[in-house]
Each structure stands twice: as C-alpha cells, then as structure tokens.
Amino acid sequence: MWLSLARNQLTVLPPEIVSLDELRELNMSDNLLTLLPNEISHLKKLKKLYLQKNKLPRLNHNIEGCVALLVLDVSVNERVSFPYEIKYLSQNELYCEANPLLQELPVSSEQEDEEAAARIVLKSLKDRTSRSRVLLKFHPELRKSLAATRKGAVCRESFLNTWLECVQFVSSRKVLGVKNNAGVIPLRVLLCSYRCFNVGTHNYYGVALP
Ligand SMILES: [Zn+2]
Missing domain, CATH: 3.80.10.10 (Ribonuclease Inhibitor)
Incomplete structure (x- = not known):
C-alpha cells in the first residue's frame, strides 16, 4: 500500500x-x-x-x-x-x-527555562525514598512529560528538554x-x-x- x-x-x-x-x-x-x-x-x-x-x-x-x-x-x-x-x-x-x-x-545554542526544575525532579527520582516518586503517582501528566527524558551525549546525565x-x-x-x-x-x-x-x-x- x-x-x-x-x-x-x-x-x-x-x-x-x-x-x-x-x-x-x-x-x-x-x-x-x-x-x-x-x-x-x-x-x-x-x-x-x-x-x-x-x-x-x-x-x-x-x-x-x-x-x-x-x-x-x-x-x-x-x-x-x-x-x-x-x-x-x-x-x-x-x-x-x-x-x-x-x-x-x-x-x-539555546537553553530552555523549566529545565532546572525538571532536573532537580529527575535527580531526586533516582532516590527510591524521595517524595517526588510519591507525588508522581498522582500526577500522570507530569509522569508523561518526564517520560520524554533524554540523556546528555557527553555525561549521560538525564535532562528533560x-x-x-x-x-x-x-x-x-x-x-x-x-x-x-x-x-x-x-x-x-x-x-x-x-x-x-x-x-x-x-x-x-x-x-x-x-
Ligand atoms: Zn552533560
């Protein structure tokens, strides 16, 4: 087809x-x-x-x-x-x-705004006991946007935008x-x-x- x-x-x-x-x-x-x-x-x-x-x-x-x-x-x-x-x-x-x-x-290049906040969340999510993990359960829209996480090509650290x-x-x-x-x-x-x-x-x- x-x-x-x-x-x-x-x-x-x-x-x-x-x-x-x-x-x-x-x-x-x-x-x-x-x-x-x-x-x-x-x-x-x-x-x-x-x-x-x-x-x-x-x-x-x-x-x-x-x-x-x-x-x-x-x-x-x-x-x-x-x-x-x-x-x-x-x-x-x-x-x-x-x-x-x-x-x-x-x-x-260009940098984007909400990034700093996103990275704090991403970092804290690595910690199993963090509050962000609990919060995420109640915020599917946030979960969805975090699913778009990428990794830096040099350091392999996570970031959102x-x-x-x-x-x-x-x-x-x-x-x-x-x-x-x-x-x-x-x-x-x-x-x-x-x-x-x-x-x-x-x-x-x-x-x-x-
Ligand atoms: Zn990096």
Missing part, C-alpha cells in the same frame, strides 16, 4: 495517515511540512519515506519507530538535523542534498551504512550543559539558530 500527497500545500501530516499500518510508501514531497508527528513511529511497515522539498528543520527521534525504513529522502528542506536514533535504522538510501546546515559553521542542541557530522556510509553516497550528514546530539560542551574531548558542534 502506498500513498502520495506530493505537491499540495500541506503544513502538517494529516493525522489519519499514521493509522494506515499497512503503508509501505509515503510521498509527502513538495509540501510545507515543518514537523512530523511523533506518531510517525506507528508506521512499522513503512519502507520508503519521501519528504524532499518541505520546510523541516529537524527529523524527530520517533523516526526510530519506523523499523522497516529503507529509503529516506529529506533533500531540500530547512537546516535538517537527524536524530541520533537514526543510527538504529537500517535504511539503505538516504538523501539530504541542499541542507544549509552543511554549508555553515554552527556556533552557539534540550539544553544544548549540537550536531555531529558523520559519514552516512560508514556510520549509518547507507548504500548511496549521501556524504556527511548532521546527527543531532543533545548535551546537558555548556560544561559538557566545553570539555573538548568530543566532536559535537553547537547549532546557531537562524
């Missing part, structure tokens, strides 16, 4: 699509998508995903759920960065031509094992802090926001 909604003016992926669990090929090229829904991961049989000529600034990590993906095209979008999880997919072909992120030198979004330029052939020549691609990695960014033993670059 395949579906093409190419060359429309779509700004979002119609939500019904993610329930098409027999979908093998989805062509969303030449639209105005700025984001993929997290539920993209429901498409377990999807083999080909065409997203070229959209407005995507990033590919979310839920793409990891598309376990059958073989061909992914994100050419001609915004400054697309790829989630680290893309390493776990076995795609054969990857296309990301005309990615502005590869033409500039990324420099600095992106503190420092960096990219690591990797060879698509060597690291992702794709068969076509997609060259170097920017893999997104998250660092918890400038402290980790400044340790200097990594090859992560901060991304300047446009």
